[in-house]
Amino acid sequence: xxxALRILSLVVLLLGAVALxxxxxxxxxxxxxxxxxxxxxxxxxFATSASTVSQRKSAASLGEYRRTLRRFEDAIARFxxxxxxxxxxxxxxKEHEQLTAAITGFGxxxxxxxxxxxxxxxxxxxxxxxxIMAATQRANTRIEAAxxxxxxxxxxT
Numbered sequence: 001x002x003x004a005l006r007i008l009s010l011v012v013l014l015l016g017a018v019a020l021x022x023x024x025x026x027x028x029x030x031x032x033x034x035x036x037x038x039x040x041x042x043x044x045x046f047a048t049s050a051s052t053v054s055q056r057k058s059a060a061s062l063g064e065y066r067r068t069l070r071r072f073e074d075a076i077a078r079f080x081x082x083x084x085x086x087x088x089x090x091x092x093x094k095e096h097e098q099l100t101a102a103i104t105g106f107g108x109x110x111x112x113x114x115x116x117x118x119x120x121x122x123x124x125x126x127x128x129x130x131x132i133m134a135a136t137q138r139a140n141t142r143i144e145a146a147x148x149x150x151x152x153x154x155x156x157t
Contacts, residue, residue, distance in 0.1 A: 031089050032154055039150075042082035049075035062120055069114045069132075076107035091157045095149040102142035109135030 053071045080103050088096040113131045116124050 028089070028157065031087075032091075032157065035086060035089050035092070036154065038086045039083075042079060042086065045082065046075060046079035049078070062117065062125075065128075066114060066117055069110060069117070073107060073110045073114065076103060076110060080104050080107060089154075089157075092150050092153045095146055095153055099143065099146035099150065102139055102146055105142070106135055106139035109138070 050072065053068060053075060080100060083096070083100045083103060086096070109131065113128045113135070116131070117128055
């Protein structure tokens, strides 16, 4: 699981690549720059949380595995809350919603995996690990696309 968490935290760092905007009027530029700073702060907090969770020692028991998943769910929930609290420039409203949806969907996928572990057996444990990897890959793709769209739109404004 730690590989999946590391992959996601690295992809989320792509959001940090969104450059501060130098185009547009002074008010628009300041609003865009504020947005980028808040977005970068939110993603950095999430990346730090994800990294902390993923660097813990491997789960030796099912209980530890579930606690790790819950910690990651909590980090996703905090990131979603932060994304929703950011004042988004109109130019990137749709793209920001896509980013938020990607993170929200990732959280929902993690909740499903955690719920599946309530009555574990060899099959559900294997499915949980596969589910985490698949969810991470889906989230990575969606986050990457949203981050690129945000960056492109902000550079064009």
